[in-house]
Amino acid sequence: MADTVLITGGCGFIGTNFVRRMLERYDYNIINLDKLTYAGNLENLADCGNNDRYTFVRGDVASVDDLEKVFAKPIDIIVNFAAESHVDRSIIDPDSFIRTNINGTFNLLEMARRKNTRRFIQISTDEVYGSLGSTGAFHEDTPLSPNSPYSASKTSADLLATAYFKTFGMPVIITRCSNNYGPYQFPEKLIPLIITNALADKELPVYGDGLNVRDWIHVKDHCAAIDLVMHKGETGNIYNIGASNEKANIEIVKLVLAILGKPESLIRYVTDRPGHDRRYAIDSGKITGQLGYKPSVDFAEGMRETVEWYVDNREWWERIKTGAYLEYYEKMYGSR
Ligand code: NAD
Numbered sequence: 001m002a003d004t005v006l007i008t009g010g011c012g013f014i015g016t017n018f019v020r021r022m023l024e025r026y027d028y029n030i031i032n033l034d035k036l037t038y039a040g041n042l043e044n045l046a047d048c049g050n051n052d053r054y055t056f057v058r059g060d061v062a063s064v065d066d067l068e069k070v071f072a073k074p075i076d077i078i079v080n081f082a083a084e085s086h087v088d089r090s091i092i093d094p095d096s097f098i099r100t101n102i103n104g105t106f107n108l109l110e111m112a113r114r115k116n117t118r119r120f121i122q123i124s125t126d127e128v129y130g131s132l133g134s135t136g137a138f139h140e141d142t143p144l145s146p147n148s149p150y151s152a153s154k155t156s157a158d159l160l161a162t163a164y165f166k167t168f169g170m171p172v173i174i175t176r177c178s179n180n181y182g183p184y185q186f187p188e189k190l191i192p193l194i195i196t197n198a199l200a201d202k203e204l205p206v207y208g209d210g211l212n213v214r215d216w217i218h219v220k221d222h223c224a225a226i227d228l229v230m231h232k233g234e235t236g237n238i239y240n241i242g243a244s245n246e247k248a249n250i251e252i253v254k255l256v257l258a259i260l261g262k263p264e265s266l267i268r269y270v271t272d273r274p275g276h277d278r279r280y281a282i283d284s285g286k287i288t289g290q291l292g293y294k295p296s297v298d299f300a301e302g303m304r305e306t307v308e309w310y311v312d313n314r315e316w317w318e319r320i321k322t323g324a325y326l327e328y329y330e331k332m333y334g335s336r
Pocket residue numbers: 008009010011012013014015033034035036037038039040041059060061062080081082083084085086100104123124125126154176177178179180181186
């Protein structure tokens with residue numbers, strides 16, 4: 001019988017892209033466990049509803065009761081995407097980050113230990129390493145030095161996952177990826193926020209001097225790398241994932257404006273984010289050398305396609321950018 005893969009947070013940005021990849025390429029039975037927070041959107045996978053290898057379960061990784069129900073059936077592999085994922089929200093209201101990212105990961109690890117799950121992939125982030133100066137890159141053994149409540153909660157989850165490998169011999173693997181872009185990203189993150197604001201001729205808020213650097217990877221390449229780790233990765237290992245596209249934020253904003261043919265007068269420099277990490281850059285040498293990973297999406301082409309996706313899927317983000325999102329936007333940018 002085909003293996004059952006539990007994907008948590010499958011209705012979010014990266015989870016959506018990963019569920020699609022798994023259904024398209026393998027004969028796994030997929031269970032998508034998602035709480036459907038503001039960031040989870042059932043509509044993203046509406047067309048998978050008819051696939052008899054796909055099951056959606058609304059539930060919370062921080063609830064043991066919810067997990068007991070899911071684990072009533074055998075689960076072979078867990079890929080844990082579920083998280084509160086936005087740094088700015090973690091600064092305004094960190095509670096849910098602790099609950100989901102730390103307690104949720106702990107509950108999943110405990111459940112996996114009790115049920116002898118065969119593989120546990122913890123989806124982490126390069127933000128656990130903190131901030132870089134103007135040179136160098138994050139390696140898997142770079143000391144952990146998180147600066148935001150978000151990255152501190154993800155670091156705690158990584159440490160728990162490592163402890164479960166070391167103490168209980170659990171088959172855990174951690175991936176740490178750089179900033180993703182691509183279709184289905186919630187328009188609170190830099191790239192979709194800039195695209196959707198520019199399409200509506202709204203101001204584009206750039207934090208500080210706009211020279212903070214992020215290392216961008218297309219979500220397709222991130223999902224391909226997780227797929228490799230899931231099938232070929234070595235238990236107890238950590239794999240960095242990136243695509244060597246270091247860009248200052250202002251370069252990204254200007255690129256989006258150029259693709260859309262919108263004026264740079266929309267750019268507005270605003271008060272910096274507290275504790276704002278200056279630069280991220282990832283060394284993917286280990287996954288490249290050991291597992292044969294190679295990113296396939298050219299950055300300029302990937303950005304053009306992403307902008308097009310938001311142009312073509314206006315309904316998707318217009319529905320999101322009403323109601324609760326408006327309240328958030330006012331709180332975050334109103335007095336900045
Ligand atoms: P996202 O915010 O778009 O999606 C998160 C999903 O998790 C949503 O569907 C949400 O409903 C669900 N969720 C939240 N709390 C839950 C809970 N308690 N129980 C069950 N489901 C819950 O996030 P994303 O950008 O897709 O990120 C996915 C994972 O990848 C996260 O773990 C994040 O830390 C990691 N990551 C993200 C990036 C990035 O650039 N976006 C980079 C590296 C790593």
